[in-house]
Amino acid sequence: MSLKGKVAVVTGAAAGISKAFGHILFRNGAKVVLLDVTHADAGRTLMEALNKEDGQERALFLSCDVQSEEQLKAAFKTTANTFGGIDILCNNAGILNEDDWQLMVAINLVAVIKGTYAALEHMSKLNGGRGGVVVTTASMAGIKPLLSCPVYSATKSAVIGFSRAMASTSSVVGFGIRFNALCPALVQTELLASLSAKLGQFTILEEATRQLMDKHGVLSASEVAECLLELVTDESKNGEALMVSPKGKMYAAFPSIQMDLK
Incomplete structure (x- = not known):
């Protein structure tokens, strides 16, 4: 799947992994719509920087709170009206x-x-x-739960299951959309930098978590973005969970969930 002329929407797009997603999609020819609400100024700055790269208005920033169904629908409608449709969704917020x-x-x-x-x-x-492709950013914690982050691990496990189920549903009913989950290990972002303030009652396990970081290493956002590109462009990938760590990448092995309709 070539990205030239495709329209991609990235949520939480102003910083960290999402920012790297916006860059790699744009530089591979896509029109990129950046959705964010917490870092609106940074989102507009990113839009301007991308558009300046090749002198074309292929990037658009829209303020959107992903918790609001109304704002999400409005953002997608604006995207479709502006660029003629939507081909790629990166659920990364x-x-x-x-x-x-x-x-x-x-x-x-x-x-x-x-x-x-x-x-x-x-x-x-x-x-x-x-049609197109939806890639949701999950986490290795969704496959191998992180001891200090039980609810975070649960949410990431859930979106992996959701992605796989939607992939199967799409194949059966004909959405024409592939669904994949991207599962990075720890990534060097603001989220990781402020870890001690995020663990709540499990702060007592912070040192154990940092030992995992020391043992296994930390990914850069650009490394994760390269794996996003693989899931987006390789049309054979549907219902996949791609695990990424500093040691390499591999696809998670799950039992088939395809319904037997015979």
């Missing part, structure tokens, strides 16, 4: 906050579902869309 775990569930899981369903209205071939 997420937080780590074991103290405010209900907010974490709302952003890491519920907002992913809201965003995916809102995108389907424009992407699904059943609705006249062009």
Whole structure:
């Protein structure tokens, strides 16, 4: 799948992994719509920097709170009206906050579902869309739970299951959309830098978590973005969970969930 002329939406797009996603999609020819609400100024700055790279208006920033179904629908509608459709959705907005775990569930899981369903209205071939691909940023913690982050691990496990189920559903009903999950290990972002303030009652396990970092290493956002590109461009990838660590990458092995309709 060539990205030239494709339209990609990235949530939580102003910093960290999402910023790297925006860069790699744009530099491979896509029109990129950046959604963020917490770092709006940074999002506009990124949009301007991308557009300046080749002198074309291929990047757009929209202020959007992913917790709001109304704002998500409005953002996707604006995207489709501006660029003629949507081909790629990167569900990347997420937080780590074991103290405010209900907010974490709302952003890491519920907002992913809201965003995916809102995108389907424009992407699904059943609705006249062009099809495409949805990649949700999960985590290695969704496959190998992180002892100091039980709710975070649960949300990431849930979005892996959601992605795999949607992939199977799409194949059966004909959405024309591939669904994949990207599962990086620890990544050098603001989320990791402020780890001690995010563990809540599990702060007592901070040292054990940092020992894991020392043992296994930390990824850069650009390394994760390269794996996003693989999941987006390789049309054979559907229902996959790609695990990425400083030691390499591999696809998680799961039992088939395809329904036997015979």
